[in-house]
Amino acid sequence: MKKIMLILLLFTALIGCSSDSNNGEQIIFRKGIIFTLNGENPYTGYGYSYYDSDHMESEGSSKDGRAEGEWTYYYYNGNIKKKGSYSKGKLEGEWNYYFHDGKFEGKAVYKNGKEIKTH
Numbered sequence: 719m720k721k722i723m724l725i726l727l728l729f730t731a732l733i734g735c736s737s738d739s740n741n742g743e744q745i746i747f748r749k750g751i752i753f754t755l756n757g758e759n760p761y762t763g764y765g766y767s768y769y770d771s772d773h774m775e776s777e778g779s780s781k782d783g784r785a786e787g788e789w790t791y792y793y794y795n796g797n798i799k800k801k802g803s804y805s806k807g808k809l810e811g812e813w814n815y816y817f818h819d820g821k822f823e824g825k826a827v828y829k830n831g832k833e834i835k836t837h
Contacts, residue, residue: 742766743765744765744766745780747767751784752765752784752785753783761780762780762781763779765779773792773796774792775792776790777789784804784806784807793818797816797818797820805830809828809832811828812825812827813826813828824836
């Protein structure tokens with residue numbers, strides 16, 4: 719009986735660990751608005767977009783279909799392409815840019831979607 723209980727406990731733990739740790743949704747962009755793959759309403763929450771089933775393109779949060787907070791974009795090879803924040807769907811604050819090989823390219827600072835400084 720103890721073996722059966724142990725097996726059931728391990729099985730339950732494995733099922734619980736198999737879900738995505740960020741609890742995000744796969745998203746797509748339609749005319750600049752963020753939706754879940756099959757969603758009809760603009761998405762609020764954490765999401766991921768993919769080039770294909772194995773290669774992530776971007777990840778970040780949205781509110782009412784607009785990017786909000788920190789976002790990361792990736793090259794197809796998995797290296798970070800750019801990373802920064804949005805506010806109400808517009809670039810905001812410092813963004814870091816990287817070359818395809820992962821080396822740092824430079825940074826820019828944005829306010830209300832407009833570049834105000836380049837490093």
